[in-house]
Amino acid sequence: HAVRLSTQVLAVEGRILPSTTENITLRAVLADGQEISGETRISKCGVPIERVTLDPASCRPLSETLEAIADADVITLGPGSLFTSLIPNLLVPGVAEAIEQAAAVKVYIGNLMTQPGETMGFSASQHLEAIARHTDRPALFPHVLLNSQPFSDRLLKRYQEEGACPVENDFAVLKKMGLAIHEKELAHEGEKLRHDSTRLAEAVLEIFDKETAR
Numbered sequence: 489h490a491v492r493l494s495t496q497v498l499a500v501e502g503r504i505l506p507s508t509t510e511n512i513t514l515r516a517v518l519a520d521g522q523e524i525s526g527e528t529r530i531s532k533c534g535v536p537i538e539r540v541t542l543d544p545a546s547c548r549p550l551s552e553t554l555e556a557i558a559d560a561d562v563i564t565l566g567p568g569s570l571f572t573s574l575i576p577n578l579l580v581p582g583v584a585e586a587i588e589q590a591a592a593v594k595v596y597i598g599n600l601m602t603q604p605g606e607t608m609g610f611s612a613s614q615h616l617e618a619i620a621r622h623t624d625r626p627a628l629f630p631h632v633l634l635n636s637q638p639f640s641d642r643l644l645k646r647y648q649e650e651g652a653c654p655v656e657n658d659f660a661v662l663k664k665m666g667l668a669i670h671e672k673e674l675a676h677e678g679e680k681l682r683h684d685s686t687r688l689a690e691a692v693l694e695i696f697d698k699e700t701a702r
Contacts, residue, residue, distance in 0.1 A: 507580040510547040527572045549582040557586040566597040584623040596629035604651035613661040637673035
């Protein structure tokens with residue numbers, strides 16, 4: 489109910505559906521063996537993350553969400569925080585399976601920058617490898633949409649001071665993973681770097697049009 493209400497208040501077009509409505513805790517195992525819980529603690533831990541899990545792992549998916557996935561023409565994942573936003577949704581039982589079985593065109597949208605505390609030094613392929621490792625599906629999103637636009641020195645310096653850098657588009661590794669790579673200028677520069685919503689939508693629709701025209 490809260491999600492539906494927020495959709496109305498924010499005048500969002502379409503529907504916002506959570507993966508689950510149950511009360512769950514996000515847990516993480518770090519590279520140094522530590523186990524911590526809570527989205528905020530995980531994102532600020534400063535230690536490489538090996539794996540995240542849901543507690544309880546047996547939480548139930550929202551039936552409306554599974555139906556929406558099955559009926560979708562296009563399913564996108566990203567941009568967003570890899571370990572505390574994207575992957576947790578895929579860990580809800582039935583969600584990754586529903587995406588895999590859906591007839592939709594599936595597109596992973598790469599982040600523009602690495603995220604301190606979560607993906608420091610991660611290339612595009614490492615983001616996708618983490619998704620594959622957590623879902624046991626090597627190509628859940630067969631299409632990968634990446635930014636090709638260079639960033640201004642002003643913003644790069646600001647992000648570097650915060651410990652972030654542009655995500656490397658390591659095409660050779662991605663191609664070895666059997667993924668279809670799409671590269672477009674997708675960034676909008678303001679006070680921060682963000683994906684340009686219009687360019688992003690056009691790029692996704694272009695992928696969809698090419699796939700459905702086959």
